[in-house]
Amino acid sequence: MPTKLTINGETRELDVPDDMPLLWALRGELGMVGTKFGCGVGLCGACTVHVDGVATRSCSTPVSSLAGKQVSTIESLAESPVGRALQQAWLDADVMQCGYCQAGQLMNATALLAKNPSPASDEITSAMAGNICRCACYKRIHAAIAEVAANGVSADA
Numbered sequence: 001m002p003t004k005l006t007i008n009g010e011t012r013e014l015d016v017p018d019d020m021p022l023l024w025a026l027r028g029e030l031g032m033v034g035t036k037f038g039c040g041v042g043l044c045g046a047c048t049v050h051v052d053g054v055a056t057r058s059c060s061t062p063v064s065s066l067a068g069k070q071v072s073t074i075e076s077l078a079e080s081p082v083g084r085a086l087q088q089a090w091l092d093a094d095v096m097q098c099g100y101c102q103a104g105q106l107m108n109a110t111a112l113l114a115k116n117p118s119p120a121s122d123e124i125t126s127a128m129a130g131n132i133c134r135c136a137c138y139k140r141i142h143a144a145i146a147e148v149a150a151n152g153v154s155a156d157a
Contacts, residue, residue, distance in 0.1 A: 018064035045131030097135035
């Protein structure tokens with residue numbers, strides 16, 4: 001039976017097994033390849049999306065659990081003032097090396113700042129702890145998030 005999902009504000013109908021992880025539905029069924037596969041068990045954060053504004057690991061979230069919920073992916077990040085500000089901060093801080101984990105990093109950071117626009121340094125560290133970067137860009141990621149927080153970018157701007 002087809003499942004209806006709201007992804008980036010658009011209702012999409014998918015004829016996939018109920019237990020299919022959202023990650024595979026996004027990438028394989030919808031061609032939305034911005035969300036990356038990392039570990040497959042929700043530990044690395046590369047596959048982070050937002051479900052009703054909460055950072056969620058799409059590799060371990062079954063499609064069937066998303067009925068009536070809003071899913072946002074990296075493809076829609078620039079629609080959010082916080083997302084746009086973070087993308088610019090990422091560029092300004094020269095965060096990326098290989099870039100593979102960055103979609104998940106940005107999605108997690110956006111959820112953090114939407115919930116807490118002025119996090120303390122230790123709150124940034126704690127919120128981002130579940131997102132792994134093989135290139136070890138953690139200091140630049142932290143600096144970019146702190147910069148956006150210091151500039152007072154609002155989710156409503």
